[in-house]
Amino acid sequence: MEDCLFCKIVKGEIPSNKVYEDDEILAFKDINPKAPVHILIIPKKHISSANEIEEIDEALIGRMFTVIKKIAKDMDLKNGYRIINNCGEDGGQEVKHLHFHLLGGKKLGISMC
Numbered sequence: 200m201e202d203c204l205f206c207k208i209v210k211g212e213i214p215s216n217k218v219y220e221d222d223e224i225l226a227f228k229d230i231n232p233k234a235p236v237h238i239l240i241i242p243k244k245h246i247s248s249a250n251e252i253e254e255i256d257e258a259l260i261g262r263m264f265t266v267i268k269k270i271a272k273d274m275d276l277k278n279g280y281r282i283i284n285n286c287g288e289d290g291g292q293e294v295k296h297l298h299f300h301l302l303g304g305k306k307l308g309i310s311m312c
């Protein structure tokens with residue numbers, strides 16, 4: 200996707216502060232962190248949102264969660280963390296490339312909206 204911000208990050212056209220990378224998955228620090236640790240985990244393949252995940256993506260999406268677990272361990276989030284996905288307009292999704300937010304490093308509030 201030519202106009203997609205996160206595809207540009209995948210291609211290296213826009214810099215990012217990477218914390219994890221493999222053939223299919225990239226994770227980098229959020230530019231506007233909402234917690235001491237705020238990482239975005241994305242598939243390198245362009246998937247617009249959680250609502251566009253197809254059956255063929257199931258293994259990839261599953262693996263994203265083992266990557267999140269690894270990053271949480273690397274970041275020393277022993278006390279837990281939060282994984283967030285904003286999906287679509289009402290979900291508050293700003294960047295239309297699937298991403299999971301990994302937040303931690305402090306006791307997070309309970310607000311969901």
Ligand code: AMP
Nearest residue numbers: 215228229230231285291292293294295
């Ligand atoms: P969402 O509202 O779920 O679509 O979240 C998009 C996230 O991307 C926000 O938390 C932004 O701070 C973050 N973001 C936007 N541009 C960049 C960038 N160039 N590098 C890292 N994070 C970004």
Ligand code: ZN
Nearest residue numbers: 203206245296
């Ligand atoms: Zn994209």
